[in-house]
Amino acid sequence: MTAHRVDGPVLVVGCGLIGTSVALALSDLGTDVHLRDLTPATAEVAAQLGAGTVDPVDAPRIVVVAVPPASTAATVLALLEEFPTAVVTDVASVKSDIAAGVTGHPGAARYVGGHPMAGTERSGPMAAAPRLFEGRPWAVVPHADSTDDAVGRLTGLATAVGAVPMTMTPQAHDRAVALVSHVPHVVSVLTAGLLASAPRSHLDLAGPGLRDVTRVAGSETGLWLDILGSNAGEVREVLTMLRGDLDRVLDALDAGGPTLSGRLADVLDAGRAGTRRIPGKHGDRAREHAVVHVQIADRPGELSRLMTHAGESDVNIEDIRIDHEYGRPVGLVEVEVAEDRADHLVRSLTARGWSAYR
Ligand SMILES: NC(=O)C1=CN([C@@H]2O[C@H](COP(=O)(O)OP(=O)(O)OC[C@H]3O[C@@H](n4cnc5c(N)ncnc54)[C@H](O)[C@@H]3O)[C@@H](O)[C@H]2O)C=CC1
Ligand SMILES: O=C(O)C(=O)Cc1ccc(O)cc1
The missing domain is CATH 3.30.70.260 (ACT domain)
Known part of the structure; x- marks a missing residue:
């Protein structure tokens, strides 16, 4: 953990996996953290884990909204009104709709979107971890009216919890996550879905590769319905490219012989090249x-x-x-x-x- 501090109070709204992880990381740094959840018992669980207090707060300096994407814009707007001096940020996986929903509100300048690129296939406060964000990218996503002060406070928070802030527009963010997160999720789900009706004797042969490919398919259906629905256009574009590639693999298999080897080799080589472009932890270029x-x-x-x-x-x-x-x-x-x-x-x-x- 870095030695940066975040001045509080910070209010975390939504004490699930991500909200409680943020709260735990900030509490570890000595920040005064307050917790709130639609289900008060969930905020109590987070408090018992050491994430902060459920006592109300008068004037938080930063509010972190960590609720499902579909509720995020309305929650951000309500909190901008409730706390007229706070900078409000969120962690939702899709950004354009939220930026559009907030733009035009009198407090919009105090809102800056965020998205930590860290998580797991689990949900709820019991799955939270204070070091979840270490070395992970944290997209900082201002909209047209976000103040420099708001951007600075979020960048400071992300850095303090060990993440690597990366500033981008909502549109650039949603395009990027379609490629690096949402379509990989769909591919994982489709692969895992094939297993649902497979004979036990086939599944007994499964090795670590299958687990690597299908891990994220174990995530909550409700969250991913929300994520994919909010980013449908971008996800569709990447899936359409993937469908073309899948058709080329099928054609190669049908062709057989040297055509098969040549075309499949191209596909396999492209895959190897793609894996080498994934940056390593801490955002450095992937090493061999x-x-x-x-x-x-x-x-x-x-x-x-x-x-x-x-x-x-x-x-x-x-x-x-x-x-x-x-x-x-x-x-x-x-x-x-x-x-x-x-x-x-x-x-x-x-x-x-x-x-x-x-
Ligand atoms: N799960 C993951 O790995 C990641 C999730 N995210 C984003 O983080 C956000 C939260 O996701 P998780 O922590 O995984 O979900 P979660 O299901 O673990 O927690 C969500 C919490 O929000 C509460 N909640 C729902 N509506 C609320 C409202 N209107 N006001 C207050 N509390 C409310 C729920 O009771 C629940 O405790 C989502 O927007 C998601 O897109 C971002 C990065 C990674
Ligand atoms: O479990 C993993 O590896 C993830 O990548 C989790 C995740 C889920 C949703 C996001 O918006 C960001 C990260």
């Missing part, structure tokens, strides 16, 4: 990473022994995933390291008695 697989016995202490040996090998671990193999007394750990260190790590772990391979 490699995955080293290590088998570990399913017993206490093995993972920490592996980490110690990786450290002794002088290799920096970028990411780690653990996959338990059902019905087997071993787990498979995927250790992500810089490409140019992977072979060294395999050799070093093998010399220390591990079964390690790329």
Whole structure:
């Protein structure tokens, strides 16, 4: 966590996953945080988690609206009226409709949209985490009338909770998230949907790749109905491109022979190139990473022994995933390291008695 402070009081309205995570992060920094939710018991749960107090607040400096997208514009307008000196921001996943809904209101200058690009497939305060935003982008989305002061307060808040603020227009934001968040969500859902009626014996063969692709499909239906409905035009455009690509894959499979290999190779190469363009954590350009697989016995202490040996090998671990193999007394750990260190790590772990391979 950075050492930045956010002057309060801050009022968080909507104490679910995102609202409570913001509140926890700010409370950890010593900010005076007040909590409110349509369901008072939810705000109480957030308070018990240490996110702040449910006591009312007279004049918050910043109000963070973290309610579902469809209720966001009306909630922002009501709060601009209730607190005439506050800067009001929100975290909703789609921005153009909200900016349009707020524009023209007498308090609109004090509103600036926001969107932390961090979250999980879970919802509610119990899923919240104070470090959820660390190293993640936070879109700062002023509308035509937002004051510099409002933009500055949101940028300060995002930075303080460890996020990387990125300023953009509502339209640019909605176009970008259609590509990097909303269509990937639809693809995940469609893939997971195929599994609903699959025979158990097929599902028993599932590996980590399937879980990677389908994780976000476990998200709340109501939230995503709202998100996709609010960004329908942009999502439709990207899905139409995807449909063209899918047709090209089908045509290649029908063609068979060298035509199949040539066309599919283009598709597969484009996919590889796309993954390399995804920025790493902290917004830096993606570095070339490699995955080293290590088998570990399913017993206490093995993972920490592996980490110690990786450290002794002088290799920096970028990411780690653990996959338990059902019905087997071993787990498979995927250790992500810089490409140019992977072979060294395999050799070093093998010399220390591990079964390690790329
Ligand atoms: N779930 C995610 O990973 C992410 C969600 N977002 C955005 O954050 C916002 C909140 O999403 P989550 O925290 O996931 O939802 P959530 O379902 O965990 O929490 C929403 C909370 O808002 C409350 N609420 C609903 N209407 C309200 C109103 N009118 N006034 C006060 N409270 C109200 C609900 O009772 C609930 O506690 C949404 O706009 C979503 O688009 C943004 C980034 C990531
Ligand atoms: O779970 C994940 O990986 C997400 O990407 C969650 C998420 C959901 C909605 C957003 O608007 C932003 C992020």
